[in-house]
Amino acid sequence: MKKIAVFCGASNGNDPVYTEQAYALGKYLAENQYELVYGAGSTGMMGAVANGVLENDGIAIGVMPRFLGEREIAHENLTEYHVVETMHERKQMMADMADGFIMLPGGAGSLEEFFEIYTWSQIGLHNKPIGVFNINHFFEPLNQMINHLIQTEFVSKDYEHLAIIKDNLPDLFTKMNMAQPVKLRDYQK
Template structure:
């Protein structure tokens, strides 16, 4: 089930209005599909735009912010829930625990770090939650090419690069993540034989 998604995105709005528009579109699609937002708890940049649109439309929004970033990222205090945690490690662990899946939207170094850590946790078998990339304005094309290079050079298994759900349309992205999050049917076991 995909009841909540953790979204990693920028604490700035980027160089083009297309990024802010895309976050509002994503919020509307999440509301349409009754999906709650889990995110970093800030009220600035793309984070703030996404949270504000979710709240405006009556959605559920949970923010997690470290106490030392309360002022720097300007904590959003009008959320459904806001957790203030000790540090970044606790923040990321809590976001991962509360979400049924992940989306990396446009952002900077912090967003990339969160995406790669979540992907690494998946490769290590620490979670089986789907990971999506919201490729607004082809923002992630270079990164997708780089990850393909990792696989080609034998440093990442092909199955992990193929497991990333990459879309530029928010509705298609959410639909594919929902399918990826659905419980997988395990093959039926053949009847066993008992040896006496």
């Protein structure tokens, strides 16, 4: 893995630990020669992770749809800044550039990006590791939901470890670097 796409919110959340750990992820990326691919924002979790990368001499690549760039403040110091027309183009460009994915706390948009990448892996559109940085136990409900989907057989047990959910960066990156491609299911009977 060289480039990591990070999905996260443009808000800070209600506890400073979220942005502190987003910054820590950015710093970790830079110090370990990973490049950041993200939504190009300068606020909230997006700004914190980008600042963590840039303030530690790392590479931060932003992708923002034109219409959002007119309403949101794009980070001014990015290594690369790409403007696309739609959200779909943004997600596709980020997915194409990335060698792996990490979700940080965020809102519905972050979850949507995560579940799209999760689904794309299930159906064989990519074979890249998917990490979830479980800051302050934020993603415990997500972990429970994924387990519930598996228990009720709406998601195959084959995908039990598709989302790598860890609450510290060294463990998260160790597991992501060791991740094996998932076995594709044959839905024909």
